[in-house]
Amino acid sequence: MVVGEFAEKRDLIIIGGGPGGYNAAIRAAQLGLKVTLVEQNELGGVCLNSGCIPSKVYAQAAKKLEALGHYASFGIAIDEPTFAIESLNDYKNMTIERLRKGVEELCKANQIELIRGKAQFINQKRLGIEMSHHFDLYDFEKVIIATGSTAEIPTEYRSAKILTEAELYRLTEIPPHLIIYGHSYIALEAAFTYRQLGADVTLILNKENFSFDESINRELQRLLKKQKIKVYRDYQLIDIKESHTLLQLKLSKSDQEITCEGSHVFMEGTHHGNIKTLDLQRIGVECTTDGFIKVNQQLQTNIPKIYAIGDVTGGGQSAVKSIKEGKVVAERIAGLNSEVDLSLMPSVAHTIPPLATVGMTEQEAKEKGLNIAVSQFNYSGNGYAMVTSEKSGIMKIIKDADNDVLLGFHAIGSSAIELISTAVTAMELVGRDEDLNFPLYPHPSFNETILEAIEGLNNRAIHMKPNEKKSVKV
16 A cells, blocks of 8 residues: 655545535535545445435335325226336435435535545544555644444344344345334334335334324324234343244343244344544544544534534434534534534434424423423314325424413324424424414415414314314413
8 A cells, every 4th residue: 555655734624425524515615615525435425325315215115105095086097006126226226326426516516625535543633544555644624523323233133134224225125024123213114114015014112112292102003003013012122033034033021021023124223433443542532432422512522623523423313413513513614603403303204104293292391390282183184185185194283381482393194294394493483373373374285284283272273173172281
């Protein structure tokens, strides 16, 4: 390997070209900074190449298959549909490639220097970057670490039939029986998606329920039952044994032990920051015991010229978090007084139908001792849901009954993910129910589920019978 004799100088180097890294790079370039972006694999990171985008391609396929069951009502006759995973994978790969090329073109258009290589710190002001047969040195003014995280499963469970997050949407055939062990949105999306694509699905929760509002959890329970997805709650995995055709999971709950059999298992792993090759210990960057980089409110490490953003800092894996933090750090480096507040970050899952939530659950509000009003509107009362034959779902809104400030929105139903932006905006502006009651809403539309739930807070909802109105003060 050829090692460069002299160090080149760079203003800002960003390590990692995932959502956080490339958003930081483009925003910094927009603000006039000269940016170098280092990526050792593919631009777009896990999100574009093996996570968010592939999973949503599969979820869309599942959604479209589910919709076929309603076509006859619209006078559309379809012969028995067939599903070809080869075609779906071709479309998935094409989508990933187009999006990846789009990122590359944006970086080029913003005059961002892109280096394909592996970075490591030499000291607190110098990086070494390994590129094929070269190892070049770079002195930097600022560095942003955006290397993400990796989910790891115990070595004894590594098998071609035991899938990690990176492998879940790289299959070449639909599993006959997929067992899903976990309780995150990833597990939930996989359960609905693979069931609709033809697999038998068993979902094993290692806690009693999902972390959503109780009303969402009840609706999820109904939908999972309707989809014939078997759910085991609050079971812990003891062991997995593999035969030629089956995997046997030994599970325990209190004093009870059961065995569950399937052809494949998806197991949520334990996430660790991707920091091993960076040599952070050499330069004294502080990290947590589970491999995440410690940062302050401004996303700086204990070495002020070195920043870290996104999944590599822990606190949950989220492209939304990475993108926002990337833009804010770029702005701070450029001299702007930007900040990050993740308290109203929405949680979404591309289930069938989708779900989206933001803010406090009813239980959390009660535990805080707040005097609250709660309203829940069923999609079955929405005219557009009737038109589209998408009547499953609820819209639930919580407010502080003393000052009318909106505290939480919880929706499961068609377009819930798109609708949640209205809730986020309203709550970021410390909105009250009157702020969403006053505007005009398109008719007919799913937007009106928000209006009805808002009106229900004061028992004014038009499309709820008096005995259905669930506005209550606690």
